[in-house]
Amino acid sequence: MAAQLIDGAALSRLWRARLSERVTALKARGTLPGLAVILVGDNPASQVYVRNKVKACQEVGIHSVLETYPASLTEDALLARVRALNADPAIHGILVQLPLPAHIDAQRVIETIAPEKDVDGFHVANAGALMVGRPGFWPCTPYGCMKMLEHIGCDPCGKHAVVIGRSNIVGKPMALMLLQANATVTICHSATADLAHHTRQADIVVAAVGKRNVLTADMVKPGAVVIDVGMNRDEAGKLCGDVDFEGVRQVAGWITPVPGGVGPMTITMLLLNTVEAAERAAR
Ligand SMILES: Nc1nc2c(c(=O)[nH]1)N[C@@H](CN(C=O)c1ccc(C(=O)N[C@@H](CCC(=O)O)C(=O)O)cc1)CN2
Numbered sequence: 345m346a347a348q349l350i351d352g353a354a355l356s357r358l359w360r361a362r363l364s365e366r367v368t369a370l371k372a373r374g375t376l377p378g379l380a381v382i383l384v385g386d387n388p389a390s391q392v393y394v395r396n397k398v399k400a401c402q403e404v405g406i407h408s409v410l411e412t413y414p415a416s417l418t419e420d421a422l423l424a425r426v427r428a429l430n431a432d433p434a435i436h437g438i439l440v441q442l443p444l445p446a447h448i449d450a451q452r453v454i455e456t457i458a459p460e461k462d463v464d465g466f467h468v469a470n471a472g473a474l475m476v477g478r479p480g481f482w483p484c485t486p487y488g489c490m491k492m493l494e495h496i497g498c499d500p501c502g503k504h505a506v507v508i509g510r511s512n513i514v515g516k517p518m519a520l521m522l523l524q525a526n527a528t529v530t531i532c533h534s535a536t537a538d539l540a541h542h543t544r545q546a547d548i549v550v551a552a553v554g555k556r557n558v559l560t561a562d563m564v565k566p567g568a569v570v571i572d573v574g575m576n577r578d579e580a581g582k583l584c585g586d587v588d589f590e591g592v593r594q595v596a597g598w599i600t601p602v603p604g605g606v607g608p609m610t611i612t613m614l615l616l617n618t619v620e621a622a623e624r625a626a627r
Pocket residue numbers: 392393439440441442443464484485575583602603604605606607608609610611
């Protein structure tokens with residue numbers, strides 16, 4: 345039997361309806377949640393993502409401010425903008441769209457965002473909070489994956505989860521979230537000797553490499569939950585993930601599509617973090 349689909353767009357609609365109610369409650373108490381979105385340069389994919397973020401804010405009643413700058417913006421100028429937003433009481437969340445132009449030190453920019461406004465969850469203070477299990481902000485993509493697991497009733501406790509990829513924004517935080525949920529976690533990466541050996545043992549596989557067909561049907565245990573974080577283009581220019589979807593869906597128990605899977609949930613978790621930031625500020 346073919347795998348069941350984990351519909352990230354539908355789950356997003358559910359979450360966004362709940363978030364609208366939290367925004368209404370905040371407004372009634374005199375707080376309008378505010379998100380600042382900064383885009384530097386003209387990366388076409390980034391332009392789509394920030395536009396979708398602004399649109400999603402409108403949907404749930406969050407006030408958003410989009411600031412766009414040319415790729416020639418200096419690092420100092422960007423840091424000055426971030427510091428000004430840190431001091432702005434109308435702004436509860438600050439997001440700097442990645443990637444940044446090569447002359448800007450992205451990590452330095454992220455470390456300049458006040459941790460309590462770092463709704464991307466990329467600041468070391470938030471990464472550290474996740475590491476030790478303290479409250480903070482969780483990075484949106486892996487957070488969205490956890491919500492998808494919860495939604496299908498997949499409790500990671502006691503399960504073997506294999507995360508393919510070790511980036512700071514997806515792979516590493518994903519592994520920590522699964523560990524916090526009491527999964528046995530294996531992290532695989534470009535130097536892993538026999539990837540299939542690991543993935544075949546997994547109850548949950550998260551593919552977050554940025555390369556097509558990293559996971560094929562022969563690498564998956566029957567019934568496994570497969571989450572595809574990849575965002576690639578095939579030869580025809582069609583959007584696809586890291587997973588060979590047509591093959592793997594014949595073996596897996598659950599699978600996320602691309603598009604319409606993890607992507608929409610990433611934006612929804614940004615909304616959740618922003619509402620949470622405003623609620624914390626209003627306490
Ligand atoms: N500051 C950040 N930068 C980046 C992040 C991030 O979380 N914070 N993640 C990615 C890009 N990203 C969000 O910014 C993102 C990527 C994709 C989607 C999405 O909804 N994808 C759709 C398809 C969209 C399309 O048609 O191109 C889908 O999967 O259905 C949302 C957010 C890197 N940068």
